[in-house]
Amino acid sequence: MGKRLAWTIAVVFLSSVLGLALAAHPEAQQLEPIKEINLTSFPQGQQPWVYQQALMIAENWRKLGLKVRLEPLNIPNPLIQRVFKDKDFDATMMEGSGLLDRLDPDFFLYTVFHSSNAGPGAWNLSGFNDQEYDKLAEAQRKEYDLEKRREIVWKCQEVLHKHVPWIVTVNNNAIQAYNQADFKDPAISVSGFYDAITLFTIKPTGDRKIFRYGSSLSDLKTINPLVFNESDQFVYIYSIYDTLVRINPQGKPEPWAANALETVNERTIDVTLRDGMKFHDGKPLTADDVKFTFAYLAKHNPVYLQKKIECVESVEVLSKDKVRFRLKEPYAPFIALTLGLTPILPQHIWEKIEKPHEHRNVPPIGSGPFKFVHWRETQEFMMTKNPEHFSPPYVDGVLFVFYGTAEAVNTALIKKEVDSETLVTPQQVEDLKKLSHIRILNLPTHTTDGVIPNIRRKPFDDPKFRLALAHAAPRQQIVEEVFFGFAEVGGSMIARYNQFWHNPNVKPYPYDLEKAKAILKEAGYRWNEKGELCYPPK
Amino acid sequence: MQRLAMAACTLFFLATVLFVLFRMLPGDPTMTVLSSALDPEVQKEMRHRFGLDRPLLEQYGIYMKNLVMGEFGVSFQHGVKAYDIIAEKFWNTILLMLPSLCLAFLLGILVGSYVAWKRGSLLEKGVVTGSVVFRSAPEFWVAIVFIFVFAVQLDIFPSGHMRTPGYKSTGTIEVYLSLDFLYHLALPMLMMALYYCCYPLLVMRTAMLEVMGEDFIELCQAKGLSQRRVIFKHAMRASLLPIATSVSLLGAYATAGSVLIETVFSWPGLGRLMVQSVLYSDYPVAQACFLLIGAMVVLGNLLSDLLYGILDPRIRYR
Numbered sequence: 001m002g003k004r005l006a007w008t009i010a011v012v013f014l015s016s017v018l019g020l021a022l023a024a025h026p027e028a029q030q031l032e033p034i035k036e037i038n039l040t041s042f043p044q045g046q047q048p049w050v051y052q053q054a055l056m057i058a059e060n061w062r063k064l065g066l067k068v069r070l071e072p073l074n075i076p077n078p079l080i081q082r083v084f085k086d087k088d089f090d091a092t093m094m095e096g097s098g099l100l101d102r103l104d105p106d107f108f109l110y111t112v113f114h115s116s117n118a119g120p121g122a123w124n125l126s127g128f129n130d131q132e133y134d135k136l137a138e139a140q141r142k143e144y145d146l147e148k149r150r151e152i153v154w155k156c157q158e159v160l161h162k163h164v165p166w167i168v169t170v171n172n173n174a175i176q177a178y179n180q181a182d183f184k185d186p187a188i189s190v191s192g193f194y195d196a197i198t199l200f201t202i203k204p205t206g207d208r209k210i211f212r213y214g215s216s217l218s219d220l221k222t223i224n225p226l227v228f229n230e231s232d233q234f235v236y237i238y239s240i241y242d243t244l245v246r247i248n249p250q251g252k253p254e255p256w257a258a259n260a261l262e263t264v265n266e267r268t269i270d271v272t273l274r275d276g277m278k279f280h281d282g283k284p285l286t287a288d289d290v291k292f293t294f295a296y297l298a299k300h301n302p303v304y305l306q307k308k309i310e311c312v313e314s315v316e317v318l319s320k321d322k323v324r325f326r327l328k329e330p331y332a333p334f335i336a337l338t339l340g341l342t343p344i345l346p347q348h349i350w351e352k353i354e355k356p357h358e359h360r361n362v363p364p365i366g367s368g369p370f371k372f373v374h375w376r377e378t379q380e381f382m383m384t385k386n387p388e389h390f391s392p393p394y395v396d397g398v399l400f401v402f403y404g405t406a407e408a409v410n411t412a413l414i415k416k417e418v419d420s421e422t423l424v425t426p427q428q429v430e431d432l433k434k435l436s437h438i439r440i441l442n443l444p445t446h447t448t449d450g451v452i453p454n455i456r457r458k459p460f461d462d463p464k465f466r467l468a469l470a471h472a473a474p475r476q477q478i479v480e481e482v483f484f485g486f487a488e489v490g491g492s493m494i495a496r497y498n499q500f501w502h503n504p505n506v507k508p509y510p511y512d513l514e515k516a517k518a519i520l521k522e523a524g525y526r527w528n529e530k531g532e533l534c535y536p537p538k
Numbered sequence: 539m540q541r542l543a544m545a546a547c548t549l550f551f552l553a554t555v556l557f558v559l560f561r562m563l564p565g566d567p568t569m570t571v572l573s574s575a576l577d578p579e580v581q582k583e584m585r586h587r588f589g590l591d592r593p594l595l596e597q598y599g600i601y602m603k604n605l606v607m608g609e610f611g612v613s614f615q616h617g618v619k620a621y622d623i624i625a626e627k628f629w630n631t632i633l634l635m636l637p638s639l640c641l642a643f644l645l646g647i648l649v650g651s652y653v654a655w656k657r658g659s660l661l662e663k664g665v666v667t668g669s670v671v672f673r674s675a676p677e678f679w680v681a682i683v684f685i686f687v688f689a690v691q692l693d694i695f696p697s698g699h700m701r702t703p704g705y706k707s708t709g710t711i712e713v714y715l716s717l718d719f720l721y722h723l724a725l726p727m728l729m730m731a732l733y734y735c736c737y738p739l740l741v742m743r744t745a746m747l748e749v750m751g752e753d754f755i756e757l758c759q760a761k762g763l764s765q766r767r768v769i770f771k772h773a774m775r776a777s778l779l780p781i782a783t784s785v786s787l788l789g790a791y792a793t794a795g796s797v798l799i800e801t802v803f804s805w806p807g808l809g810r811l812m813v814q815s816v817l818y819s820d821y822p823v824a825q826a827c828f829l830l831i832g833a834m835v836v837l838g839n840l841l842s843d844l845l846y847g848i849l850d851p852r853i854r855y856r
Contacts, residue, residue: 222616376806379699379806408685412697415690418703
């Protein structure tokens with residue numbers, strides 16, 4: 001007992017002496033350098049434009065006195081596990097693709113930043129957790145009045161801008177090209193050329209009436225609406241299957257297979273179907289098929305669609321061509337996202353399938369503007385016009401041709417082996433410009449690139465620190481050197497391209513390293529004699 | 539017989555190693571999409587559907603049982619049997635590789651012995667330097683150069699694929715029995731043959747030079763046989779032994795290279811499927827692909843062993 005007491009006294013004595021000694025030189029002794037930051041990114045081989053941005057960001061962070069280790073991760077494996085599931089990173093370079101269903105602000109505001117989505121696997125990568133913000137994000141998805149909803153959406157963008165849970169760098173353009181000698185006048189959807197709307201509206205100029213679509217994005221793996229899981233597959237699914245609502249080229253949801261939509265109250269929506277719709281096998285499409293589709297999908301957990309349909313409480317058949325949707329709670333994106341993305345399945349086919357997730361679904365029977373012809377895996381996918389559709393396409397058919405690399409598609413377009421290319425790189429633009437038969441489309445998008453700081457970890461938990469880093473992203477340089485001008489400097493989480501929802505008062509932070517240093521200094525951060533950035537002394 | 543048993547053992551071992559290796563890889567097959575599929579509920583459901591929630595040993599048991607019955611399980615990505623996806627691709631790969639390799643060996647042996655005969659000439663120096671340089675270039679680069687020169691600049695071959703997109707065909711065999719197929723096969727086959735003939739060419743030349751210094755060649759010459767006959771009949775046969783070894787070596791090498799070449803030529807073979815299935819942790823398809831390719835290498839080894847026996851009666855298995 002006595003021994004322990006003696007030890008305690010000795011330790012207390014020694015430490016107080018040490019403490020006094022340290023107090024004499026507080027600046028020199030207590031500075032704790034910030035540990036090496038692990039910045040993850042897509043690799044050069046997969047998404048070079050993301051990796052190159054990460055390189056530039058890392059270089060600028062180093063100029064602030066940080067140590068940065070850049071770690072490229074392959075998508076999907078192991079990136080999804082590390083970044084999305086385990087959230088094991090200090091900061092990550094990310095791209096939020098400008099998909100059609102992300103035009104609705106719900107994705108970039110609620111899915112990406114609501115605190116309920118900060119768990120394993122969900123999209124709130126930064127771990128942003130702010131009660132005031134959560135309330136705003138919830139309110140916007142319940143507000144049906146567009147003007148009122150916009151006010152809340154604007155407010156959300158301001159809060160995000162202030163707290164910087166995502167350092168937006170740029171919104172990149174989509175560069176696509178097609179053969180204008182043989183085809184003309186495609187309506188370009190807000191999600192770009194790679195969309196079913198292109199195929200519904202493009203017109204042949206001469207005798208060649210089959211539009212050949214060159215793709216290198218990834219091989220088509222499934223046309224089963226329960227199994228499909230990538231936005232690349234939208235173009236096939238929504239050519240063959242109809243949805244009740246379709247998002248028009250201007251980005252607004254419009255009735256498609258529906259004749260009219262009627263909001264009875266904020267949880268009840270009535271939908272009247274078009275007259276005389278038929279599936280490709282000749283059987284009529286009725287209200288029963290609609291009811292069946294939603295019940296069937298809810299039962300079988302479709303990979304992509306599950307989140308879109310879980311708001312539906314029940315579907316009731318009112319008459320042969322009228323259904324009533326009841327929602328669990330008011331959900332403003334219901335019309336655009338739920339009705340706009342759910343393909344109507346024929347009951348007489350799917351009710352007989354025992355293991356729908358293992359069903360190959362060849363041939364797929366839908367009611368859409370195109371009918372399935374053949375699918376040769378990793379080679380091609382062929383569809384033909386459905387002349388009985390209420391909005392028949394102008395071309396006789398569409399042939400998707402799959403290539404191993406982006407260069408191969410480019411070569412094929414130049415050689416006229418295909419009529420369009422989904423992904424033109426800025427470097428290829430100059431070569432294509434010389435060819436008269438090719439029209440190049442340079443389309444702004446709402447794709448949002450940026451660095452996501454992991455707020456769960458030090459020093460990113462400090463909003464001042466994040467604000468300083470927001471000033472250390474060379475946005476203009478990225479636009480010029482990474483995208484050769486085919487991008488726009490980004491500020492808000494809702495891109496400028498998304499005009500209706502974008503808040504013009506949210507401006508990009510200027511690139512200014514001196515200002516970044518000043519913010520850090522003001523927040524108490526210091527640099528040690530080696531020039532390393534250190535935490536504020538306690 | 540003994541060789542066959544050994545080959546079977548090798549395959550069994552390979553299957554086991556593959557099973558373990560894929561499960562050691564970072565990443566999770568239920569996490570291959572950036573979407574709502576990352577919902578823990580959905581993941582649990584997927585895990586169950588894929589059979590990944592069972593103990594590892596049980597998974598291994600099912601895997602082995604399936605293998606013995608010639609099944610590879612259901613693909614995670616495609617949602618259909620892995621066998622159905624692979625079977626067709628496998629033949630596409632074989633149809634590209636087999637003729638290419640045969641041509642490569644034929645070319646290599648003939649040109650190799652010819653330059654050995656013309657030892658010291660400018661031609662010999664040129665061919666040897668050329669093949670060393672060519673062989674050192676990465677195959678995907680050579681493939682791109684071939685496409686650039688023959689498909690884009692000269693415009694005499696298509697830039698890729700196995701048939702003209704949108705072709706009509708009724709039967710499986712009909713796909714291959716057409717001029718269109720040969721037309722598409724020509725460029726990748728030529729490229730592979732030229733690329734892979736360098737190795738047997740150099741091996742052949744070295745072996746020939748060695749053999750040509752031996753007594754029995756002098757004897758042949760003393761018999762008054764023509765030089766051509768000495769070279770192509772007597773010296774060549776004796777020099778073929780190292781070539782037999784290179785069959786298995788080159789086979790393995792070309793199999794690995796086919797992944798890249800098929801991608802560049804958009805050839806619908808196993809190579810491209812392999813890359814995709816590994817990226818997406820599609821265990822059943824990836825395992826089946828690697829196993830098949832492994833089987834091809836084992837078969838190549840077996841073949842070269844048998845060739846040895848034929849070429850040199852002294853090393854025949856008893």
